[in-house]
Amino acid sequence: MDILEFASELFVRMGPNEQAWAATMMKYLKACGHEFATADSLRWRFANALSHYQVLVCLINAEMAKIIDSFPGPPTYPVLDETTPIPFRNYTNMHNSVGHVQDGPSIYLQSWCPLCFGGSHTSGLGVSTIACIDANFQIKCNSTEMMEDDRAVPGEDDAVEPGMNVPNLVLDTCGNSFIAADGDRIKASTQQFDDTRLMALLCHHDIALYVANMRTAGEKQFYAFAPIVALFKELPEWWTVGILYDIACQIH
Incomplete structure:
Protein backbone atom coordinates (compact mmCIF):
# COMPACT_ATOMS: atom_id res chain seq x y z
CA MET A 1 0.00 0.00 0.00
CA SER A 70 -24.41 16.07 4.97
CA PHE A 71 -23.07 17.42 8.26
CA PRO A 72 -25.34 20.12 9.74
CA GLY A 73 -24.08 23.67 9.65
CA PRO A 74 -23.95 26.17 12.53
CA PRO A 75 -27.22 26.53 14.44
CA THR A 76 -29.50 29.52 14.04
CA TYR A 77 -30.83 31.47 16.99
CA PRO A 78 -34.05 33.50 17.24
CA VAL A 79 -33.85 37.27 17.08
CA LEU A 80 -35.02 38.67 20.41
CA ASP A 81 -36.22 42.21 21.08
CA GLU A 82 -38.47 44.06 23.51
CA THR A 83 -41.61 42.97 21.66
CA THR A 84 -40.96 39.29 22.44
CA PRO A 85 -43.27 38.17 25.28
CA ILE A 86 -41.24 37.20 28.33
CA PRO A 87 -42.72 33.66 28.67
CA PHE A 88 -41.73 32.88 25.07
CA ARG A 89 -38.22 34.31 25.08
CA ASN A 90 -35.38 31.89 24.50
CA TYR A 91 -32.31 32.87 26.45
CA THR A 92 -28.79 31.87 25.46
CA ASN A 93 -25.51 32.70 27.12
CA MET A 94 -22.12 33.10 25.50
CA HIS A 95 -21.31 29.46 26.20
CA ASN A 96 -24.23 28.23 24.10
CA SER A 97 -24.26 31.02 21.54
CA VAL A 98 -21.35 29.44 19.66
CA GLY A 99 -22.92 26.00 19.75
CA HIS A 100 -20.54 24.82 22.46
CA VAL A 101 -21.52 21.73 24.40
CA GLN A 102 -19.95 20.53 27.60
CA ASP A 103 -18.73 17.18 26.30
CA GLY A 104 -17.61 18.10 22.78
CA PRO A 105 -16.36 20.79 20.38
CA SER A 106 -18.56 23.61 19.12
CA ILE A 107 -20.82 23.28 16.10
CA TYR A 108 -18.49 25.72 14.33
CA LEU A 109 -15.55 23.31 14.53
CA GLN A 110 -17.71 20.29 13.79
CA SER A 111 -19.01 21.93 10.62
CA TRP A 112 -15.48 22.64 9.38
CA CYS A 113 -13.95 19.23 10.09
CA PRO A 114 -16.21 16.41 11.29
CA LEU A 115 -13.21 14.08 11.30
CA CYS A 116 -11.38 16.11 13.94
CA PHE A 117 -14.32 17.43 15.96
CA GLY A 118 -17.44 15.46 15.11
CA GLY A 119 -16.79 11.92 16.33
CA SER A 120 -15.05 10.15 19.18
CA HIS A 121 -12.06 12.04 20.46
CA THR A 122 -9.34 9.55 21.19
CA SER A 123 -5.75 9.65 20.09
CA GLY A 124 -2.79 7.41 20.62
CA LEU A 125 -0.60 10.51 20.90
CA GLY A 126 -2.02 11.60 24.24
CA VAL A 127 -3.94 14.57 22.80
CA SER A 128 -7.55 15.09 21.78
CA THR A 129 -6.67 16.73 18.47
CA ILE A 130 -3.72 18.15 16.55
CA ALA A 131 -3.49 21.54 14.83
CA CYS A 132 -0.73 23.40 13.03
CA ILE A 133 -0.06 27.11 12.76
CA ASP A 134 2.21 29.17 10.54
CA ALA A 135 2.54 32.48 8.73
CA ASN A 136 2.45 33.00 4.97
CA PHE A 137 4.31 36.04 3.65
CA GLN A 138 3.61 35.31 -0.05
CA ILE A 139 -0.15 35.93 -0.17
CA LYS A 140 -1.01 39.42 -1.39
CA CYS A 141 -4.27 41.31 -1.85
CA ASN A 142 -4.02 44.35 -4.11
CA SER A 143 -4.93 47.65 -2.53
CA THR A 144 -8.34 48.89 -3.71
CA GLU A 145 -7.32 52.52 -3.25
CA MET A 146 -4.18 51.98 -5.30
CA MET A 147 -6.16 50.45 -8.14
CA GLU A 148 -8.69 53.25 -8.09
CA ASP A 149 -5.94 55.89 -8.08
CA ASP A 150 -4.21 54.16 -10.99
CA ARG A 151 -7.36 54.15 -13.06
CA ALA A 152 -7.90 57.83 -12.36
CA VAL A 153 -4.43 58.97 -13.49
CA PRO A 154 -4.65 60.65 -16.92
CA GLY A 155 -1.99 61.99 -19.23
CA GLU A 156 1.51 60.54 -19.38
CA ASP A 157 0.51 57.25 -17.78
CA ASP A 158 -1.67 56.50 -20.80
CA ALA A 159 1.30 56.81 -23.16
CA VAL A 160 2.88 53.73 -24.71
CA GLU A 161 6.62 53.35 -25.12
CA PRO A 162 7.82 52.49 -28.67
CA GLY A 163 7.78 48.75 -29.22
CA MET A 164 5.61 48.07 -26.14
CA ASN A 165 2.00 46.84 -26.20
CA VAL A 166 0.97 48.15 -22.76
CA PRO A 167 0.81 51.72 -21.37
CA ASN A 168 3.34 53.13 -18.93
CA LEU A 169 0.83 52.82 -16.11
CA VAL A 170 0.87 49.02 -16.34
CA LEU A 171 4.66 48.88 -16.46
CA ASP A 172 5.01 51.19 -13.45
CA THR A 173 2.49 49.19 -11.44
CA CYS A 174 4.32 45.97 -12.27
CA GLY A 175 7.63 47.46 -11.16
CA ASN A 176 6.13 48.78 -7.95
CA SER A 177 4.75 45.36 -7.12
CA PHE A 178 8.28 43.93 -6.91
CA ILE A 179 9.25 46.64 -4.46
CA ALA A 180 6.04 46.15 -2.48
CA ALA A 181 6.60 42.41 -2.21
CA ASP A 182 10.01 42.96 -0.62
CA GLY A 183 9.70 42.17 3.07
CA ASP A 184 12.24 44.86 3.95
CA ARG A 185 10.09 47.59 2.42
CA ILE A 186 7.16 47.75 4.80
CA LYS A 187 5.79 51.16 3.71
CA ALA A 188 5.85 50.33 0.01
CA SER A 189 4.26 46.96 0.70
CA THR A 190 1.31 48.38 2.64
CA GLN A 191 0.80 51.07 0.00
CA GLN A 192 0.58 48.54 -2.79
CA PHE A 193 -1.42 45.86 -0.95
CA ASP A 194 -4.25 45.77 1.58
CA ASP A 195 -3.07 42.39 2.87
CA THR A 196 0.58 41.35 2.83
CA ARG A 197 0.80 38.36 5.19
CA LEU A 198 -1.50 35.90 6.94
CA MET A 199 -1.34 33.65 9.99
CA ALA A 200 -3.46 30.50 9.75
CA LEU A 201 -4.37 27.64 12.09
CA LEU A 202 -5.28 24.35 10.40
CA CYS A 203 -6.44 20.98 11.59
CA HIS A 204 -4.36 18.00 10.50
CA HIS A 205 -6.67 17.49 7.51
CA ASP A 206 -5.40 20.81 6.06
CA ILE A 207 -8.65 22.68 6.75
CA ALA A 208 -8.12 26.31 7.77
CA LEU A 209 -10.01 26.89 11.02
CA TYR A 210 -8.82 30.45 11.68
CA VAL A 211 -6.96 32.99 9.56
CA ALA A 212 -5.55 36.27 10.90
CA ASN A 213 -4.40 39.24 8.83
CA MET A 214 -0.92 40.26 10.02
CA ARG A 215 -0.76 44.05 9.99
CA THR A 216 2.80 44.52 11.26
CA ALA A 217 6.23 43.43 10.08
CA GLY A 218 7.56 40.14 11.36
CA GLU A 219 5.96 37.08 12.90
CA LYS A 220 4.86 38.51 16.25
CA GLN A 221 3.91 36.14 19.06
CA PHE A 222 0.38 37.49 19.44
CA TYR A 223 -0.42 36.46 15.86
CA ALA A 224 0.12 32.86 16.96
CA PHE A 225 -1.68 33.25 20.29
CA ALA A 226 -4.84 34.76 18.74
CA PRO A 227 -5.97 31.72 16.69
CA ILE A 228 -4.92 29.34 19.49
CA VAL A 229 -7.08 31.22 21.99
CA ALA A 230 -9.96 31.26 19.48
CA LEU A 231 -9.61 27.48 19.08
CA PHE A 232 -9.66 26.84 22.82
CA LYS A 233 -12.87 28.85 23.19
CA GLU A 234 -14.61 26.32 20.94
CA LEU A 235 -13.35 23.24 22.82
CA PRO A 236 -14.22 21.62 26.16
CA GLU A 237 -11.90 22.53 29.01
CA TRP A 238 -10.73 18.93 29.39
CA TRP A 239 -9.39 18.71 25.83
CA THR A 240 -5.63 18.63 25.22
CA VAL A 241 -4.47 20.08 21.91
CA GLY A 242 -1.19 19.35 20.15
CA ILE A 243 0.08 22.46 18.35
CA LEU A 244 2.69 22.22 15.58
CA TYR A 245 4.61 25.44 14.85
CA ASP A 246 7.99 25.90 13.18
CA ILE A 247 9.10 28.34 15.90
CA ALA A 248 7.14 26.81 18.75
CA CYS A 249 10.09 27.42 21.04
CA GLN A 250 9.18 31.11 20.95
CA ILE A 251 5.72 30.49 22.45
CA HIS A 252 6.46 27.44 24.61
Whole structure:
Protein backbone atom coordinates (compact mmCIF):
# COMPACT_ATOMS: atom_id res chain seq x y z
CA MET A 1 0.00 0.00 0.00
CA ASP A 2 2.87 2.38 0.78
CA ILE A 3 4.48 1.68 -2.59
CA LEU A 4 1.19 2.30 -4.41
CA GLU A 5 0.70 5.57 -2.54
CA PHE A 6 4.25 6.64 -3.38
CA ALA A 7 3.78 5.76 -7.05
CA SER A 8 0.47 7.66 -7.18
CA GLU A 9 2.07 10.81 -5.75
CA LEU A 10 5.07 10.43 -8.07
CA PHE A 11 2.90 10.09 -11.18
CA VAL A 12 1.04 13.27 -10.25
CA ARG A 13 4.32 15.21 -10.44
CA MET A 14 5.84 13.51 -13.50
CA GLY A 15 4.65 11.70 -16.59
CA PRO A 16 3.11 8.33 -15.60
CA ASN A 17 5.29 5.50 -16.86
CA GLU A 18 4.34 2.14 -15.39
CA GLN A 19 6.64 0.26 -17.73
CA ALA A 20 9.71 2.27 -16.67
CA TRP A 21 8.73 1.88 -13.00
CA ALA A 22 8.40 -1.92 -13.33
CA ALA A 23 11.63 -2.26 -15.33
CA THR A 24 13.53 -0.29 -12.69
CA MET A 25 12.09 -2.37 -9.86
CA MET A 26 12.88 -5.63 -11.66
CA LYS A 27 16.47 -4.57 -12.30
CA TYR A 28 16.89 -3.49 -8.68
CA LEU A 29 15.36 -6.71 -7.33
CA LYS A 30 17.49 -8.82 -9.67
CA ALA A 31 20.62 -7.16 -8.27
CA CYS A 32 19.36 -8.11 -4.81
CA GLY A 33 18.98 -11.77 -5.86
CA HIS A 34 15.25 -11.75 -6.68
CA GLU A 35 14.61 -12.52 -10.35
CA PHE A 36 11.21 -12.83 -12.05
CA ALA A 37 10.52 -15.85 -14.23
CA THR A 38 8.39 -13.82 -16.65
CA ALA A 39 9.61 -10.52 -18.04
CA ASP A 40 6.32 -8.59 -17.86
CA SER A 41 4.79 -10.20 -14.78
CA LEU A 42 5.62 -7.31 -12.43
CA ARG A 43 4.49 -4.66 -14.92
CA TRP A 44 1.06 -6.23 -15.41
CA ARG A 45 0.51 -6.81 -11.72
CA PHE A 46 1.76 -3.36 -10.79
CA ALA A 47 -0.45 -1.65 -13.39
CA ASN A 48 -3.54 -3.55 -12.20
CA ALA A 49 -2.80 -2.93 -8.51
CA LEU A 50 -2.18 0.79 -9.10
CA SER A 51 -5.44 1.14 -11.05
CA HIS A 52 -7.49 -0.57 -8.33
CA TYR A 53 -5.75 1.47 -5.61
CA GLN A 54 -6.49 4.79 -7.30
CA VAL A 55 -10.14 3.82 -7.78
CA LEU A 56 -10.31 2.93 -4.10
CA VAL A 57 -8.87 6.32 -3.13
CA CYS A 58 -11.47 8.08 -5.31
CA LEU A 59 -14.29 6.09 -3.68
CA ILE A 60 -13.02 6.95 -0.19
CA ASN A 61 -12.74 10.66 -1.05
CA ALA A 62 -16.23 10.67 -2.52
CA GLU A 63 -17.65 8.97 0.58
CA MET A 64 -15.89 11.42 2.89
CA ALA A 65 -17.17 14.36 0.83
CA LYS A 66 -20.70 12.97 1.13
CA ILE A 67 -20.37 12.70 4.91
CA ILE A 68 -18.98 16.22 5.24
CA ASP A 69 -21.64 17.73 2.95
CA SER A 70 -24.41 16.07 4.97
CA PHE A 71 -23.07 17.42 8.26
CA PRO A 72 -25.34 20.12 9.74
CA GLY A 73 -24.08 23.67 9.65
CA PRO A 74 -23.95 26.17 12.53
CA PRO A 75 -27.22 26.53 14.44
CA THR A 76 -29.50 29.52 14.04
CA TYR A 77 -30.83 31.47 16.99
CA PRO A 78 -34.05 33.50 17.24
CA VAL A 79 -33.85 37.27 17.08
CA LEU A 80 -35.02 38.67 20.41
CA ASP A 81 -36.22 42.21 21.08
CA GLU A 82 -38.47 44.06 23.51
CA THR A 83 -41.61 42.97 21.66
CA THR A 84 -40.96 39.29 22.44
CA PRO A 85 -43.27 38.17 25.28
CA ILE A 86 -41.24 37.20 28.33
CA PRO A 87 -42.72 33.66 28.67
CA PHE A 88 -41.73 32.88 25.07
CA ARG A 89 -38.22 34.31 25.08
CA ASN A 90 -35.38 31.89 24.50
CA TYR A 91 -32.31 32.87 26.45
CA THR A 92 -28.79 31.87 25.46
CA ASN A 93 -25.51 32.70 27.12
CA MET A 94 -22.12 33.10 25.50
CA HIS A 95 -21.31 29.46 26.20
CA ASN A 96 -24.23 28.23 24.10
CA SER A 97 -24.26 31.02 21.54
CA VAL A 98 -21.35 29.44 19.66
CA GLY A 99 -22.92 26.00 19.75
CA HIS A 100 -20.54 24.82 22.46
CA VAL A 101 -21.52 21.73 24.40
CA GLN A 102 -19.95 20.53 27.60
CA ASP A 103 -18.73 17.18 26.30
CA GLY A 104 -17.61 18.10 22.78
CA PRO A 105 -16.36 20.79 20.38
CA SER A 106 -18.56 23.61 19.12
CA ILE A 107 -20.82 23.28 16.10
CA TYR A 108 -18.49 25.72 14.33
CA LEU A 109 -15.55 23.31 14.53
CA GLN A 110 -17.71 20.29 13.79
CA SER A 111 -19.01 21.93 10.62
CA TRP A 112 -15.48 22.64 9.38
CA CYS A 113 -13.95 19.23 10.09
CA PRO A 114 -16.21 16.41 11.29
CA LEU A 115 -13.21 14.08 11.30
CA CYS A 116 -11.38 16.11 13.94
CA PHE A 117 -14.32 17.43 15.96
CA GLY A 118 -17.44 15.46 15.11
CA GLY A 119 -16.79 11.92 16.33
CA SER A 120 -15.05 10.15 19.18
CA HIS A 121 -12.06 12.04 20.46
CA THR A 122 -9.34 9.55 21.19
CA SER A 123 -5.75 9.65 20.09
CA GLY A 124 -2.79 7.41 20.62
CA LEU A 125 -0.60 10.51 20.90
CA GLY A 126 -2.02 11.60 24.24
CA VAL A 127 -3.94 14.57 22.80
CA SER A 128 -7.55 15.09 21.78
CA THR A 129 -6.67 16.73 18.47
CA ILE A 130 -3.72 18.15 16.55
CA ALA A 131 -3.49 21.54 14.83
CA CYS A 132 -0.73 23.40 13.03
CA ILE A 133 -0.06 27.11 12.76
CA ASP A 134 2.21 29.17 10.54
CA ALA A 135 2.54 32.48 8.73
CA ASN A 136 2.45 33.00 4.97
CA PHE A 137 4.31 36.04 3.65
CA GLN A 138 3.61 35.31 -0.05
CA ILE A 139 -0.15 35.93 -0.17
CA LYS A 140 -1.01 39.42 -1.39
CA CYS A 141 -4.27 41.31 -1.85
CA ASN A 142 -4.02 44.35 -4.11
CA SER A 143 -4.93 47.65 -2.53
CA THR A 144 -8.34 48.89 -3.71
CA GLU A 145 -7.32 52.52 -3.25
CA MET A 146 -4.18 51.98 -5.30
CA MET A 147 -6.16 50.45 -8.14
CA GLU A 148 -8.69 53.25 -8.09
CA ASP A 149 -5.94 55.89 -8.08
CA ASP A 150 -4.21 54.16 -10.99
CA ARG A 151 -7.36 54.15 -13.06
CA ALA A 152 -7.90 57.83 -12.36
CA VAL A 153 -4.43 58.97 -13.49
CA PRO A 154 -4.65 60.65 -16.92
CA GLY A 155 -1.99 61.99 -19.23
CA GLU A 156 1.51 60.54 -19.38
CA ASP A 157 0.51 57.25 -17.78
CA ASP A 158 -1.67 56.50 -20.80
CA ALA A 159 1.30 56.81 -23.16
CA VAL A 160 2.88 53.73 -24.71
CA GLU A 161 6.62 53.35 -25.12
CA PRO A 162 7.82 52.49 -28.67
CA GLY A 163 7.78 48.75 -29.22
CA MET A 164 5.61 48.07 -26.14
CA ASN A 165 2.00 46.84 -26.20
CA VAL A 166 0.97 48.15 -22.76
CA PRO A 167 0.81 51.72 -21.37
CA ASN A 168 3.34 53.13 -18.93
CA LEU A 169 0.83 52.82 -16.11
CA VAL A 170 0.87 49.02 -16.34
CA LEU A 171 4.66 48.88 -16.46
CA ASP A 172 5.01 51.19 -13.45
CA THR A 173 2.49 49.19 -11.44
CA CYS A 174 4.32 45.97 -12.27
CA GLY A 175 7.63 47.46 -11.16
CA ASN A 176 6.13 48.78 -7.95
CA SER A 177 4.75 45.36 -7.12
CA PHE A 178 8.28 43.93 -6.91
CA ILE A 179 9.25 46.64 -4.46
CA ALA A 180 6.04 46.15 -2.48
CA ALA A 181 6.60 42.41 -2.21
CA ASP A 182 10.01 42.96 -0.62
CA GLY A 183 9.70 42.17 3.07
CA ASP A 184 12.24 44.86 3.95
CA ARG A 185 10.09 47.59 2.42
CA ILE A 186 7.16 47.75 4.80
CA LYS A 187 5.79 51.16 3.71
CA ALA A 188 5.85 50.33 0.01
CA SER A 189 4.26 46.96 0.70
CA THR A 190 1.31 48.38 2.64
CA GLN A 191 0.80 51.07 0.00
CA GLN A 192 0.58 48.54 -2.79
CA PHE A 193 -1.42 45.86 -0.95
CA ASP A 194 -4.25 45.77 1.58
CA ASP A 195 -3.07 42.39 2.87
CA THR A 196 0.58 41.35 2.83
CA ARG A 197 0.80 38.36 5.19
CA LEU A 198 -1.50 35.90 6.94
CA MET A 199 -1.34 33.65 9.99
CA ALA A 200 -3.46 30.50 9.75
CA LEU A 201 -4.37 27.64 12.09
CA LEU A 202 -5.28 24.35 10.40
CA CYS A 203 -6.44 20.98 11.59
CA HIS A 204 -4.36 18.00 10.50
CA HIS A 205 -6.67 17.49 7.51
CA ASP A 206 -5.40 20.81 6.06
CA ILE A 207 -8.65 22.68 6.75
CA ALA A 208 -8.12 26.31 7.77
CA LEU A 209 -10.01 26.89 11.02
CA TYR A 210 -8.82 30.45 11.68
CA VAL A 211 -6.96 32.99 9.56
CA ALA A 212 -5.55 36.27 10.90
CA ASN A 213 -4.40 39.24 8.83
CA MET A 214 -0.92 40.26 10.02
CA ARG A 215 -0.76 44.05 9.99
CA THR A 216 2.80 44.52 11.26
CA ALA A 217 6.23 43.43 10.08
CA GLY A 218 7.56 40.14 11.36
CA GLU A 219 5.96 37.08 12.90
CA LYS A 220 4.86 38.51 16.25
CA GLN A 221 3.91 36.14 19.06
CA PHE A 222 0.38 37.49 19.44
CA TYR A 223 -0.42 36.46 15.86
CA ALA A 224 0.12 32.86 16.96
CA PHE A 225 -1.68 33.25 20.29
CA ALA A 226 -4.84 34.76 18.74
CA PRO A 227 -5.97 31.72 16.69
CA ILE A 228 -4.92 29.34 19.49
CA VAL A 229 -7.08 31.22 21.99
CA ALA A 230 -9.96 31.26 19.48
CA LEU A 231 -9.61 27.48 19.08
CA PHE A 232 -9.66 26.84 22.82
CA LYS A 233 -12.87 28.85 23.19
CA GLU A 234 -14.61 26.32 20.94
CA LEU A 235 -13.35 23.24 22.82
CA PRO A 236 -14.22 21.62 26.16
CA GLU A 237 -11.90 22.53 29.01
CA TRP A 238 -10.73 18.93 29.39
CA TRP A 239 -9.39 18.71 25.83
CA THR A 240 -5.63 18.63 25.22
CA VAL A 241 -4.47 20.08 21.91
CA GLY A 242 -1.19 19.35 20.15
CA ILE A 243 0.08 22.46 18.35
CA LEU A 244 2.69 22.22 15.58
CA TYR A 245 4.61 25.44 14.85
CA ASP A 246 7.99 25.90 13.18
CA ILE A 247 9.10 28.34 15.90
CA ALA A 248 7.14 26.81 18.75
CA CYS A 249 10.09 27.42 21.04
CA GLN A 250 9.18 31.11 20.95
CA ILE A 251 5.72 30.49 22.45
CA HIS A 252 6.46 27.44 24.61
